[in-house]
Amino acid sequence: MDIVFSQVDHCYMKGTPFEKVALKDFSLTIPSGSFTAVIGHTGSGKSTFIQHINGLLRPSSGTVQVGSYVIKAGEKKVNLKGLRKEVGFVFQYPEHQLFEETVEKDITFGPVNFGLSKEKAQKRARELMPLVGLQEELLSVSPFQLSGGQMRRVAIAGVLASRPSVLVLDEPAASLDPEGRVNIMNLFYDYHKTHQTTTILVTHHMEDAAKYADQIIVLHNGMVEMIGGRELIFERVSRLNEIGLDLPKSVSFLQNIKKKFELSEVPMEFDVKG
Numbered sequence: 268m269d270i271v272f273s274q275v276d277h278c279y280m281k282g283t284p285f286e287k288v289a290l291k292d293f294s295l296t297i298p299s300g301s302f303t304a305v306i307g308h309t310g311s312g313k314s315t316f317i318q319h320i321n322g323l324l325r326p327s328s329g330t331v332q333v334g335s336y337v338i339k340a341g342e343k344k345v346n347l348k349g350l351r352k353e354v355g356f357v358f359q360y361p362e363h364q365l366f367e368e369t370v371e372k373d374i375t376f377g378p379v380n381f382g383l384s385k386e387k388a389q390k391r392a393r394e395l396m397p398l399v400g401l402q403e404e405l406l407s408v409s410p411f412q413l414s415g416g417q418m419r420r421v422a423i424a425g426v427l428a429s430r431p432s433v434l435v436l437d438e439p440a441a442s443l444d445p446e447g448r449v450n451i452m453n454l455f456y457d458y459h460k461t462h463q464t465t466t467i468l469v470t471h472h473m474e475d476a477a478k479y480a481d482q483i484i485v486l487h488n489g490m491v492e493m494i495g496g497r498e499l500i501f502e503r504v505s506r507l508n509e510i511g512l513d514l515p516k517s518v519s520f521l522q523n524i525k526k527k528f529e530l531s532e533v534p535m536e537f538d539v540k541g
């Protein structure tokens with residue numbers, strides 16, 4: 268499902284001395300089935316932005332459209348349950364959201380809550396275990412007996428179990444070592460490719476944005492500073508530097524980029540000495 272923001276503003280604590288405009292005149296489209304990366308400094312509005320996609324936050328003005336769901340500023344009646352079934356959220360440290368007695372109960376909680384029979388939800392849980400890199404035997408154990416990495420995979424399976432059409436990932440690989448990060452990111456990328464899930468990744472890692480995303484959105488001071496394909500990274504390097512978003516200068520990053528865009532030369536700005 269397409270996601271369309273039309274002239275959206277979001278203001279926290281409106282009318283108080285602490286009033287803060289966190290999104291200004293936000294207009295953008297995230298095409299159905301795309302993989303979009305959202306980058307920007309802390310405070311640039313990333314989390315305010317993504318929380319509009321499942322109605323956790325409402326626009327102060329403007330309209331957010333997610334498929335057939337329309338959320339207009341000031342409108343009270345929104346079918347949030349339907350929207351939240353369609354939009355899966357993986358927050359930072361999703362393992363903190365585990366609470367059930369067993370892994371199976373945690374994974375099936377979402378789909379059962381959305382009306383799926385227990386048996387069908389359990390079947391989904393069994394199918395998801397290998398997909399998230401866990402052994403099926405773990406379904407019967409307490410999630411709190413697992414390692415941190417395993418807990419995160421259980422939490423991810425719990426989000427995927429509702430088969431969302433849109434997946435919002437807020438730094439899903441936060442605090443993982445490089446290998447763990449690649450594993451988790453590949454898991455989401457494979458899932459996206461297999462199910463054509465519209466995927467929105469909030470990340471501080473330019474490498475991940477360049478590696479996985481078809482579309483990149485750069486936020487700055489609550490505004491859409493840039494939006495476009497990955498090649499945008501090359502076209503506006505100096506502006507990215509100006510707003511403090513430095514690109515990694517590692518040789519492997521540059522080689523990957525070169526390969527990805529089939530460039531014979533790395534643009535001048537990327538030239539690394541030695």
Ligand code: ADP
Nearest residue numbers: 279287289307308309310311312313314315316
């Ligand atoms: P990011 O996710 O890019 O770090 P946020 O969307 O969290 O950015 O924040 C955007 C701006 O809104 C920041 O200035 C932040 O301080 C402010 N903000 C975020 N949440 C709240 C809140 N609940 N109340 C007031 N201001 C907030």
